[in-house]
Amino acid sequence: MSAAGSTLLGPAEVRSLAAELDLRPTKQRGQNFVIDANTVRRIVREAGVGPDDVVVEVGPGLGSLTLALLEVGARVVAVEIDPRLARLLPRTVAERAPGSADRLEVVTADALRVTELPGDQPTALVANLPYNVSVPVLIHLLTLLPSLERGLVMVQAEVADRLSAGPGSKAYGIPSVKAAWFADVRRAGAVGRQVFWPVPNVDSGLVAWTRREPPATTATREQVFAVVDAAFAQRRKGLRGALRTLAGSAERAEEALGRAGIDPLARGESLVVGDFARIAENLVEVLPA
Template sequence: MTSEELPLLSGADIRRLADLLHLRPTKTLGQNYVIDPNTIRRIVNAAHLESTEHVLEIGPGLGSLTLGLLDRAQAVTAVEIDVPVAEQLPKTTEQWRPDSADRLAVIPADALKLTGDEIVAAAPAAAHGPPTAIVANLPYNVAVPVMLHLLAELPSVRHGLVMVQHEVAERLTAGPGSKIYGVPSVKMAWYAEATMAGVIGTKVFWPAPRINSGLVHFTARTPPATTATRTQVFEVIDVAFAQRRKTMRAALSAWAGSGAEAEELLVAAGVDPKARGEVLHVTDFARIAEQYHARTTP
């Protein structure tokens, strides 16, 4: 039986598991479970996984996507913040994929508080190395911080596919010059090239969210070559977009010391002082950070 033919959790299966756990999905944890097997297959196909890969899944919930990932990848490490749900997942996997259960590891924890070393240490024995891909249905309220945290902690990740709120997907994939280009867009660009890979409607979830979801596909790339650290570059990004309607000269004036110092800094970095943050590439922000810290470091 091929991976396309193996059974996946249906809406009835999801509700049965929820009843077993006395689970009532909450907005606080961003619990919206996919109840349509065809949507799971669509997500897994769009992830372009190789059979040898170790996949990191965040927020596996009741296991809809987990089963689909086990059908394609060598190993899956799943991070689930809801402890009773995390404890049920290996049991569900044993029932639905008895031959694959030993290729799954479940970490009952908040992904934002995990280090890369902790994730690697908890991986199943079948994983020959750290995660190479992230595939997840991310909780809407923490999607961006989770992505940025994991990409910082796991440089081994080469690519991935995440499902997030459609508006978040648009922001993560926006390019310079777009009205929605901002902090998430630039920081994501530090780590990877991100593109929209599709839209998912509300009816395939339980409970159904109010708006559509977006699929974001990303491919890791080498960060810009710069003497500035990632933290220093991200500081410039945060300052630049704190007041996004201002020119860079105005936005950076207090941070740089004065308007004149901000202008001098920007010119040295090859950035037009009259430009706004939403037209700059991540490489521009890196040059600004580099110039600033070259001037302020003894």
């Protein structure tokens, strides 16, 4: 094993640290810790981060991915909800990668409720996201941190499919459209169950994204997202019916769709994010500001 390789956590180290904390991973917090050094190095490589990056990591847990991010020279802002894990992480880094300790900042907080982060503007998000809140966390951070240029997140395979799906596919839905508002999103591979402890009962996938400008529109993001939520709330309905409550009546929904150049009988899964933005523009008088 190389000197660099010796810093990362393996199965024995992960279990030892968990035992020290008397930590029993909980489904409630989506805690499945990565125990394979090759997997975390692969994630860092796929993310393309290096010494010029400030990386936000959500749910660092015992530090497997954190150490791999520090290994390539990145600065890391780790957001951890569990105070025990948050307290242990700096010590783990100081012991296993002492030259990197000054590049780690730990924030003890719920990533869904974070309103600001310390230090320089982050450039990337790289995380093994807690699977039960992965989409809300991703959308929240993309909204909160416009400086994020790119990212790579590990999520449940089904969620990875949804985030990266295109119009017309079965997996296409609210996560697909909302993620597309912020970024170009792609599937970046699969991750086997055996690299986790405890072994999850679901498959995992990697999703990579690159920030781009949202569609040019006079509607706000909140207004566009309100249309997206309504359009997919009843997937089997055409947009005229699906947007009826939001618009105030089916007739007003049909008028707005006509002005936006959208077939009133089309379904939400056939539209791209720019289409939803046009609909929102034509419903703006009934949408919340």
